Amino acid sequence: MYGLRELKPTIKVTEASVECPVLDCMCTVERQRHSFRRDARFRCPHHGIYISPSTFEYERETDNLLWCDGDDRALLQAIKTVKRESRIARDNSEDAVTWNVFRLFERTDTLAGLLSALLCRPISNPRVIYWSYDQQSGGVWEPLSRARQEFGERDQRGSEPDLIIVSDQSLIWIEAKVTALNETRPSNPPYSLPAYEAGGNGWFHHAFRSDPSTITNTAGLYELMRFWLLGSWIAEHACLSFHLVSLVLDRQEPDLVGRVAPYLQESVRRAFLRATWKEIYRYVAAGTELFPEREDLLHYFENKSLGYRAGALQAAFSVDEKLPLRAS
Ligand SMILES: [Zn+2]
Structure with a gap:
């Protein structure tokens, strides 16, 4: 896997060509435009x-995954039977980052500690559902399937949080952002805001302080609205508390909670929070969990690139100080 230490800090991009980003590589390929294509003319033969x-x-x-033994590959294959799209082989893939970080905590049975630290409350027996795929049933997690139906979503366009975690105390939905931001509006009409408002016997009005159109079109919180609606409804029926976590880069959307909170009916059993990848890095760096792969994960955070902007290499996480989680 190539990262900040293996890639050129800048690459030459012309109207017709792009140079290979790997250090010391002299290869130049044809420049591609618009949607990404895997054609031979865009491929560096050396790398x-x-x-x-x-x-x-x-x-x-x-090649883009830290954890890909037999069990991991089998799980990824199974996830693809329900997951909508996957660009996991790409350097700037959010899905790859999500997998590389959370799969390790799952594999080493240390996710409860991380979640307890992020949520500032005890979490036990967490079970992970990646991109709506339930490892126990071998299909879409059934409560999510029911909620999609209840709120008028078609399965192919249904809400798909990156991670759903079911624990003894809480249902936790994590939407992981690396390149994207939380501002989203419906892009593919027809979509049905009335169905969101009417579903679950009008659950919308227990979950929000505003109407769907304002939240979706004015505030641009279409995706978070759907997660909060469906997740809180499922949690209520399962007698669990609900946490919706927006996991973002430290430098992005610092005001997110202030933007979102006015629209939500939060309570002691229902909360929205913004967490950052840097907090997870600090948690690992602090050595609370001493799994053998710890150094691999720290190196990943420190070395992770996110492609090029105007020819300049982008670092994903600005992780230069190893401080304990929530030390400030
Ligand atoms: Zn090359």
Whole structure:
């Protein structure tokens, strides 16, 4: 896997060509535009990567993954049967980052500690549902399927949080952002705001302080609205508290809670929070969990690139100080 230490700080991009981003590589490929393509003319023959001016993609998905033994690969294959889209082989893939970080906590049985630290409350026996795929049933997590139906979503366009975590105390939904931001509006009408408002016997009015159109179109919180609505409804029926976590880069959306909170009916059993990848890095760096792969994960955070902007290499996480979680 290539990162900040293996890639050129800047690459030359012309109208017709792009140079390979790997250090010391002399190869130049044809410049591709618009949607990303994996054609031979965009591939560096020495490094086996497909190149665009802003990112690159590995030959195999596993080239971009830290954890890809037999069990991991089988799980990823199974996830793809329900997951909508996957660009996991690309350097700037949010899904790859999500997998590389959370799969390790799951594999090492240390997720309860991380979640307890992030949520500032005890969490026990967490079970992870990646991109709506339930490892126990081998399909879409059934409560989510029911909620999608209840609120008028078609399965193919249904809400799909990156991670759903079911624990003894709480239902936790995590939407992980690395390149994207939380401001979203419906892009593919028809969509049905009335169905969101009417579903679950009008659950919307227990969950929000505003109407769907204001939240969606004025505030641009379409995705978070759906997660908060469906997640809180499922949690209520399961007698669990609900936490919706927006996991973002430290530098992005510092005012997110202030933007979102006015629209939500929060309570002692229902909360929205913004967490950052840097907090997770600090948690690992602080050595609370001493799994053998700890150094691999720290190196990943420190070395992770996010493609190029105007020819300049972008660092994903600005992680230069190893401080304890929530030390300030
Ligand atoms: Zn190359």
